[in-house]
Amino acid sequence: MGDPSNKAGKLEKLIELNDELENYFNNTIIPQLFVDANLILRKFTPAAMKHFKLSDSDVGRHIEEVSNNIRFPTIVENISEVIGSSKDLEKEIQTTDKVWYQMNILPYIIKKENRTNGVIITFIDINDRIQILKGYEKLNRNYENIIHSISHDIKGPLSNIEGLIRILSETSKSEEDNRQIFHMLSESVVNLRRTVEELADIENDTEFAREPERVNFENVIEDAKLALRDKIAETRATISTRIREAEIRFSRKNVRSILYNLLSNAIKYRKPTVEPAITITTEKSGEYILLRVCDNGVGIAEDKQQAIFNRYTRLHDNVEGTGVGLFIVKGMVEDMGGTIEVESKVGEGTTFTIYFR
Known part of the structure; x- marks a missing residue:
């Protein structure tokens, strides 16, 4: 016992x-x-x-x-x-x-x-982080609103002003006609000023995204997937990850915006009869941390691969978008001392590689 x-x-x-x-x-x-x-x-x-x-x-x-x-x-x-x-x-x-x-x-x-x-x-x-995520969603929507304002709300008043000035310069008008034209000019200027002030407010919204911090890639990938969940479900897209470098010191909002834009593009520019398959990898390479986003989409012709980073560039008119996503991504990366590269073959897919310093 x-x-x-x-x-x-x-x-x-x-x-x-x-x-x-x-x-x-x-x-x-x-x-x-x-x-x-x-x-x-x-x-x-x-x-x-x-x-x-x-x-x-x-x-x-x-x-x-x-x-x-x-x-x-x-x-x-x-x-x-x-x-x-x-x-x-x-x-x-x-x-x-x-x-x-x-x-x-x-x-x-x-x-x-x-x-x-x-x-x-x-x-x-993590309620604060989710609220920031919602703010970033609003910011991404505002980018499209900016382009819409530039192409419509600003161009419209400018065209009106140019036309009214031309009318004034071409022929002499009665005093009543001149008063009416000046009134219309005034309305166009007010409209233009209001639009510019709105754009300035949107520009100030980006200030919150600039301070570097320790960013966990997997968390940010989940944030981006959450924002795109409807598109992911609609297209039956699969997103796989191989995270060999877990963290980076960068603006979290910028990393999230970069991933959001690259994932969004990978889904948008899919082949019509093939479900999107997207792979996200991170690794250390010398002094850089690399982030790669690889897809099996329509691909980009070699002579267009640098133009895609220009403002307003759109290669496919049948795909929704404003042509500013990759321009914004490139700016965010380069502002922090990094670079972005693209490799692609038409009909096979595209790989974007971000070099974070």
């Missing part, structure tokens, strides 16, 4: 460890859940109770029964995946209170038995 005092010591140690875990869960301000290997909710922090509207009666229930509170349809599958693989999983979700979180599912491993006995799920508030 075993030593009773030894058994008592082990039991006391287990109780102590359980008390420590209880104390941790009761005092942390981070929303966390502990789900066991049978997908039963065993513990949660007070922050999780508040944000996910959980109650003590939810302890002991299958996670599927409370998953609606978390508002993420694949959470059960994701937990099972982590238990099966013993590998961390990270995703962005929105809860029922409309708050965005980065969800990290970590395997709870029993070291002595070398097996996963459940998961600990942590939720980090």
Whole structure:
């Protein structure tokens, strides 16, 4: 028979460890859940109770029964995946209170038995980052509005002014005619001034995107995919990644805009009968960090490959767009001391390579 005092010591140690875990869960301000290997909710922090509207009666229930509170349809599958693989999983979700979180599912491993006995799920508030993402979406839409204003709202008043001046210079008019023409000139000038002021406001919107910071490529790729999710679903595009260099010091908003534009183009310029297949890779090369976006689209003729970086260049009239995306990308990269290159074959696809310094 075993030593009773030894058994008592082990039991006391287990109780102590359980008390420590209880104390941790009761005092942390981070929303966390502990789900066991049978997908039963065993513990949660007070922050999780508040944000996910959980109650003590939810302890002991299958996670599927409370998953609606978390508002993420694949959470059960994701937990099972982590238990099966013993590998961390990270995703962005929105809860029922409309708050965005980065969800990290970590395997709870029993070291002595070398097996996963459940998961600990942590939720980090990224609402500010999502709001920035929405702001960037607005900024991208504003780029198109700028071009529309240049081609219509500015050209229109200028043409009116030119025409009215020509009328004044060609023939003498009555005083009443002159008053009417001057009134029309005044309206055109007011219209032009208003448009210029609006463009100046849009220009100021870009100031928030210039400060460098530590940027995680995978997070930014997910942001861009989120922004393009409707296009991705509509075209059945597949996006694969090989991230060998995880981070870069750059303006996060600029990196996100670069990826957004390159992914958007890869989807836009697809072959009509082929689903888009896009690969994103990062790696270190000397003093540079390289980002590559490769697609299987229509490709770019060799004599057009430099022109695509010019403002307003459009190679295909049947594809929506304004022709400023790659011009903006090139400017963002070069402003920070980097370069962008393109390799392409018509009918085979295109690879853009960004050299971040």
